[in-house]
Amino acid sequence: MTNWPNHVFEYCERGGSIAFWAEPLNALSNACFIIAGLAAAVRMEPIKSPALLRGFSILLTVMLFVIGFGSFLFHTFATQWAELADTPGKPHTIVSWTV
Secondary structure (H helix, E strand, O other): OOOOOOEOOOOOOOOOOOOOOOOHHHHHHHHHHHHHHHHHHHHOOOOOOOHHHHHHHHHHHHHHHHHHHHHHHHHHHOEHHHHHHHOOHHHHHHHHHHO
């Protein structure tokens, strides 16, 4: 059984610290994904885009938010539950960007 509140150590910048801002560069860089998601949402043209392209654009926009938010959780809380939050967006986004 997984113990969700357990901290995860020895990756990225974290080392052995449990401090919230132990990985400031990773945590703050996730804002770029959220800003990109906001920019994509604002730039979407709902009427002129074909349905397939619009669906694909919505998927990528949502995935930017999922990656930014999930990764922020993991790089600040550094627990097993936050690691789980960091995982879902990555495979789907990589596949969708390569299509």
